Amino acid sequence: MTRLSARHRPRLWIVLVVLGLLALAVWINSPVVGRLFDRSGERVAALPAAAPFRAGQRVLMLSPHPDDETLCCAGLLQQAQAAGAQVSIAWMTAGDGFEFDAALTERTLKPGPQNMRALGNTRVGEARRAAAVLGVPAQRTYMLGYPDGGLFRLFTTNFTQPYTAPRTRADAVYVTGALTPGAPFTGEALEADITRVLDRVQPDLVLAPAPQDFHTDHHTLSYIALQLMSRRGQADRLHFWVVHGGLEWPVPKGLHAELPLTVPPLATRLPWTRVDLTDEQREHKLEAVRAYRTQTQIEPRFMEAFVRANELLSPQPLPESGSGVAASGE
Template sequence: MPRLRRPPARPVLLGTLLLTLLALAAWINLPLVGRVFDRSADRVAALPAVSPFRPGQRVLVLSPHPDDETLCCAGMIQQAESAGAQVFIAWATAGDGFEFDAVLTQKTLRPGPQQMRRLGDLRVEEAQRAAAVLGVPPTRTFMLGYPDGGLFRLFTTNYAEPYTSPRTRASAVYVRGALTPGAPYTGRALETDLLRVLDRVRPDVVLAPAPQDFHPDHHTLSFIALRLMSARQQEDRLRFWVVHGGLEWPLPKGLHTNLPLTLPPLAARLPWERVDLTAAQEQRKLEAVGTYRTQTRVLGRFMHAFVRQNELLSPEPLPEQGQAPQRSRAGP
């Protein structure tokens, strides 16, 4: 019987060596790591700077989940508050749909509806702590508490009929401190709450997820914000950010405060503007990220990757077409 030959080990060894070198480079935080993974650093440096916030402005951050407001906008929130503007935060969901998160926090292999609801209440508490770190008091925050992972259903098939979350088995808002406790999980109720927030805040600037953001809750909230603000003839007050911007973005993962936040691949053609952060603002953003302990235990390297030299904001939800003039601006 002929002897079987072993496949050559050299390609395996070379591949292992390459991965080890890349991991080592990321670990020691070389200044050029960002360029290895994403060549758009030069494009970021060439972006125009966002106009500064002004005293008396009212700025509303629309956050799909607890932590999005920090990842996208912690530096901007600090800058607005320092400039004498008032920042308000509205969370559309309580972030109660991440089952692996519940496995760790509730110490159970099969989290049931009650464990998922406890996760939702825990994330509400984390959101309040993050807001406090960034200088936003509880009186300027709104927890809407609609189902994590269900906003698209509310926007479409469950606009009028209540949706039941497959994770929590809830069909109405249950989290502590919600704006409208017991509101049904319907698109109509969500829009009513968002309109209530807009009426209370009367924002000059609304920071919302961009339509290109990959997460369904994110781009659905973008569609709703565009429709509601357009109905008020205030769409020019919207500014757009991205958190889920494409495979593996932002790179490199982990904490790299000396690197820029580069353009998200899924939205690279938006007319981005750059928000430069000071070292103190980066540190405060890192502290706010750290309040989300339920998330950093699982997604820490992803979340820390947003603590960079800058943040990104687009005045438009779509790429510019030709040389068409931009609309007038009402915000930073």
């Protein structure tokens, strides 16, 4: 009997692994699991509504890459304009660092620097089309064009010395229509460009990624935004969102426009507010998501998972005092 058990033990592990993978797939893709076992939808429903926009308000979206502005805040941006606010978008990078994306877009097995730069310009065009879908005119959009995946380097070791992006081999802004063509890839130049945008827009409200966002470009931009707005004595004008919020978030994957966007696991203690979207706003958000064809051809279910019944916005970058959780705990 002992020998029989030992012989079947490898098969048991295989069965357990297969069952585990099936359970994970169901959790990621099926809305039924959330309805039966997860009460996060109830928590979202209990969140306070975000403060309404007002006529004449100047709203600036700081987006690390083309598509972040749409995934997090397409409904918000539509609501702001419907209220008579003036919306502007500034993209920090052209999203030119994804080699698999370039391989498909450029139809090559080994994308080189020129292919990666071509991808960057393609994504610039997608960003402007998505902004137009959301009603943001081209004259209120700003493409800065710094290196995708390189913002932390610019913020730290390459603040004054130019950084050479490993995939594009560029060390200066090259994308068509950039705010400052030829600007060196340094933190100094990036801060100068963001400051130019702030001076032009004079925003009453700035939408930026939260420090808890997992993507390095995202939380680095959060630090930069907090630093620059604090210097202006306007840190209270920042509000925060998350796109990379934890393991497989948001779930379920795919288009489930009737479901709530739940609180991201990496930022559960932020003082979130809820922005409910109309059917029309969700339709326009989906159209803007699909304007990013370079992304939806690779990860359509991730992209479309952000088209939900609501969006989330926090007026603070850290948990409220007295929450019992240290900043690092997020």
